[in-house]
Amino acid sequence: MTEKLIVFYNGKFMQEKNVQISPNDRGFVFGDGVYEVFRSYNGKLFYADEHIKRLQYSLSQLRIEINQMDQIIPVVHQLLEKNDLRKKEATIYVQITRGVYKRMHAFPDEKVDPTIFIRAREFTPNPYSFFKKGVKAITLEDFRWSRCDIKSVALLSNILSAQQAADCDAYESIFIRNGLLLEGSHTNVFAVMNGQLYTHPESNYILSGISREIVIHLCKKYNLSVIEEAIHEKQIPQVEELFLAGTSTEIMPVVYLNNADIGTGNVGPLTRRIQDYYRNFIEEYLERI
Ligand SMILES: Cc1ncc(COP(=O)(O)O)c(C=O)c1O
Structure with missing residues (x-):
């Protein structure tokens, strides 16, 4: 964990060390969630739309519905800015889980807000x-x-x-x-x-x-x-x-x-x-x- 790294967690920007994941988050309990990884070069996102499309596919297979899908890319740009990554190479990690609910295997029978976590971090390619x-x-x-x-x-x-x-x-x-x-x-x-x-x-x-x-x-x-x-x-x-x-x-x-x-x-x-x-x-x- 990088000290002072700013991440996006459930609608807010915060230091990564302040993110608190509930022990009832279905991602934590069951691995009930999906993710994406894509790259940025000097602040420019590479093939982000295709990654978002695949994220949508993964979410659809889990029947997780997200209203804020179109906010992901603007959030990523803000993360690059906030973490001083505009002139560097970075990887962007997006994770969405079904959210917090009491432990039962089938999907919750009431509406639950998915957990959304986004991080941009400096990336060093392979040697x-x-x-x-x-x-x-x-x-x-x-x-x-x-x-x-x-x-x-x-x-x-x-x-x-x-x-x-x-x-x-x-x-x-x-x-x-x-x-x-x-x-x-x-x-x-x-x-x-x-x-x-x-x-x-x-x-x-x-x-x-x-x-x-x-x-x-x-x-x-x-x-x-x-x-x-x-x-x-x-x-x-x-x-x-x-x-x-x-x-x-x-x-x-x-x-x-x-x-x-x-x-x-x-x-x-x-x-x-x-x-x-x-x-x-x-x-x-x-x-x-
Ligand atoms: C199992 C698996 N196959 C293939 C890939 C390569 O996918 P991509 O080219 O979209 O990074 C990944 C990437 O994480 C993976 O986890």
Whole structure:
């Protein structure tokens, strides 16, 4: 917790240390809530509308209704101002839970105000060497629920798998279900096989990443075909390049998976191209807004 960080909590700006979450908040009790993370560069928000759209989707799946949705972006701008982040890189975290009610599993039968928390914090991207040289990842059997399309705050399985990766000195853990590569604990996954780019199709078994969407858009723009089909773990030895995509992660090459190199063990040419396209895309986007 950063001393003096100003956050937005249930309609008010306050120091983060003064936020008091009720022990009856359903987010606290059940993980009954959703969240979003997006980025700002020198005060400009990157792809915020798409993140808000996904937040709306997650909320709709939980049947949480918010009247102040259009206030989120103005609040974020105020947070950037109040925390002196206008000339820095920052991540914005938005969390909405069903609100405070006595403990019962089904939704409250009376109207309850959702709890809204928004924070903007300075962000330092991954070290340049990670992007240049690539990172290590591990695979593990997916033990999550089957509504991964909802960006739920209940992230225990992602936490356990991320820790398993950390225990192996790996950057990410990649989930496998029925033999198929799904996504990472906090990223989507792309693989190159026979010169073709593959990624898992949108489904309830993955979070539909905004970065994933941008990569697919860029492939179309630059006439690179991308096949939205999952690859099988048996095909891993034939994978020539592998990379992760995520808001904080950006485009991260994976050069070592479990105990073997991916391809030559170096960052591949297609991954490099996507990295460049992605960075340029961010720059062009920020210039446009
Ligand atoms: C499970 C999971 N998959 C994919 C992603 C990547 O999504 P995005 O590109 O929108 O950050 C995330 C991001 O947090 C995630 O948690």
